[in-house]
Amino acid sequence: MSNSNVSLYLDPQIRDWVLFPITLVMILVGVLRHYVVLLLQNPPKKVPRAAIREQRALVRSQILRATSAESPIPPTYYKSISQHLSQAFLDGTYLKDGPPKDESEKPKAPNPLTDPAAMDGMMAGMKTQMVMMVPQMIIMGWINFFFQGFVLIKLPFPLTLGFKSMLQRGIATPDMDVRWVSSLSWYFLNFFGLNGLYRLILGGDNSADSSRDMNTPFAAAAMASPQAGQPQDYNKLFKAERDNLEFAEGLYSWVAKDVEARVLKKYGR
Amino acid sequence: MSTTQDNAAQLLFPPNVQYNNGRLYTVKFLSACAAGAVAGVLGLENWLGFALFIFSTLLTSACLYLKCGGRPAKFVPGGWWELVNPGQENIFSFVLAWTLFYGIVHVYD
Numbered sequence: 001m002s003n004s005n006v007s008l009y010l011d012p013q014i015r016d017w018v019l020f021p022i023t024l025v026m027i028l029v030g031v032l033r034h035y036v037v038l039l040l041q042n043p044p045k046k047v048p049r050a051a052i053r054e055q056r057a058l059v060r061s062q063i064l065r066a067t068s069a070e071s072p073i074p075p076t077y078y079k080s081i082s083q084h085l086s087q088a089f090l091d092g093t094y095l096k097d098g099p100p101k102d103e104s105e106k107p108k109a110p111n112p113l114t115d116p117a118a119m120d121g122m123m124a125g126m127k128t129q130m131v132m133m134v135p136q137m138i139i140m141g142w143i144n145f146f147f148q149g150f151v152l153i154k155l156p157f158p159l160t161l162g163f164k165s166m167l168q169r170g171i172a173t174p175d176m177d178v179r180w181v182s183s184l185s186w187y188f189l190n191f192f193g194l195n196g197l198y199r200l201i202l203g204g205d206n207s208a209d210s211s212r213d214m215n216t217p218f219a220a221a222a223m224a225s226p227q228a229g230q231p232q233d234y235n236k237l238f239k240a241e242r243d244n245l246e247f248a249e250g251l252y253s254w255v256a257k258d259v260e261a262r263v264l265k266k267y268g269r
Numbered sequence: 270m271s272t273t274q275d276n277a278a279q280l281l282f283p284p285n286v287q288y289n290n291g292r293l294y295t296v297k298f299l300s301a302c303a304a305g306a307v308a309g310v311l312g313l314e315n316w317l318g319f320a321l322f323i324f325s326t327l328l329t330s331a332c333l334y335l336k337c338g339g340r341p342a343k344f345v346p347g348g349w350w351e352l353v354n355p356g357q358e359n360i361f362s363f364v365l366a367w368t369l370f371y372g373i374v375h376v377y378d
Contacts, residue, residue, distance in 0.1 A: 007376070015377045019369075067279045153372040156314050157364075186368075193365030195358045196298035255280075 008151065008180060018147055018183060026190045029135050030198050030208035037131050037207035042124060050096045054234050057094040061085050061241050065248040070255050078252055086245050089238035096234065128207065140187065144169075147183035155179045281346060289344050293333070294356060300329040301359035302366045309370025322363050326355050 064081060071078055088094055149170045159167070159178045167178065167185040198208040304325035308318040330353040337344050337352070345351045 010377055012377050015373065019372065023369075070279045153368060154376045156309065156318055156367055156371045158315060189361075189365050189368060192358070192361035194362075196294075196301070196356070196362045200295060200298060 007154070010151065010153075014150065014152060018152060019186065022143065022147070022183065022186055023190055023194075026139065026187070026194060027197065029139060030194060031202065033131060033135055034198070034202050034206045034208040037128055040127055040131065048096075054094050054096045057085070057088070058234075058237060058241060061089075061245055065244060068248040068252045071252055072255055074256070075252075075254055078254070079249070082245050082249050086242050089242045089245075092235060092238070094234075094238070132207070136191075140184070143183050143187050150182070151176075151180045152183045152186050153181060155181055155185075281344075286344075286346060293345065293351070296333065297329065297355050297359050298362060300325055301355060301363040305363040305366025305368075306370045308363075308367045309372075310374050312371065312375050313367075318367055322360070326353065329355075 064078070064085070068078075073081075151168075151171060155178075157179075161178060164178045167181040168176070169182055169184055171182060195209050198206050202208060301322070304322055307325075308321045313321055330349075333352045334341065334349065341349050341352055
């Protein structure tokens with residue numbers, strides 16, 4: 001029968017030598033992981049000025065469009081920028097290789113496997129993944145080896161019996177309450193609960209976050225697809241952007257339109 | 270076509286929004302940890318502990334709402350739900366702090 005109000009007495013030394021060290025080690029390993037990833041990152045490649053200008057032209061028009069419905073810039077400026085960009089996209093003045101010389105020339109798409117830039121991107125993604133996984137496995141092995149076979153802590157909330165085999169690994173008692181758990185479950189609690197702490201001490205973009213590990217398969221796939229898109233035809237993009245600029249110009253409205261009337265109304269005249 | 274939500278979001282300045290979100294996250298994380306500590310020290314069990322977590326979330330969001338001067342749309346895209354919603358990771362932080370303090374105070378002599 002389960003005794004729910006009999007409590008086990010645990011040696012305080014377990015608390016000193018197991019509870020705090022596991023937490024401390026996990027915090028420190030997380031910080032270490034973050035800095036290792038930072039050090040392993042390759043410095044970004046230098047892109048020639050013409051290529052950057054091409055990308056930035058696209059970004060400029062996107063920024064302009066993003067706030068067109070409540071635009072902070074007056075109509076004369078908005079229209080002049082919009083028309084200048086539109087004309088430049090049509091003429092191809094921002095293209096990396098100069099305006100298109102003839103219509104039948106198609107840009108060659110570099111093969112992603114042989115293009116060195118794409119390879120570097122994929123390697124960086126895989127390196128980050130390895131750095132994330134390896135410390136977790138090492139710590140789990142360390143905990144299983146040294147801290148096995150005893151009860152560590154009592155959970156304040158109940159769990160179903162299904163968790164018993166996972167959380168009480170190494171303790172062979174068939175009817176002890178599931179709330180008494182072993183060190184491995186303390187590891188899992190720490191694993192999920194320390195992400196907020198990492199964000200506090202390492203800043204928002206840290207690499208110690210375990211919730212990012214869930215995103216890495218998607219991130220690796222997402223990195224692979226823009227790599228295939230890099231040899232994309234900026235000419236076509238610019239043409240599409242011209243259409244978008246026209247739409248945005250239709251939506252455009254200045255925030256300070258009729259501001260004189262509004263101010264006068266506000267002060268009651 | 271842009272909806273009112275987009276229009277409202279366009280009026281916010283992105284770097285400021287990012288800063289606000291960071292601050293918001295910090296506040297929510299610290300309140301989750303503090304709630305966990307309180308729950309642990311008081312020895313709350315089962316659903317009482319989770320009720321304390323919900324109560325602390327509501328208290329935190331009320332304080333944040335006051336701090337926004339009653340107009341959260343001016344500071345954060347998404348209105349009042351952004352203020353109330355504890356981050357998905359903060360519930361784990363709450364459970365971690367709760368278990369830690371419960372263990373220290375009530376389980377160990």
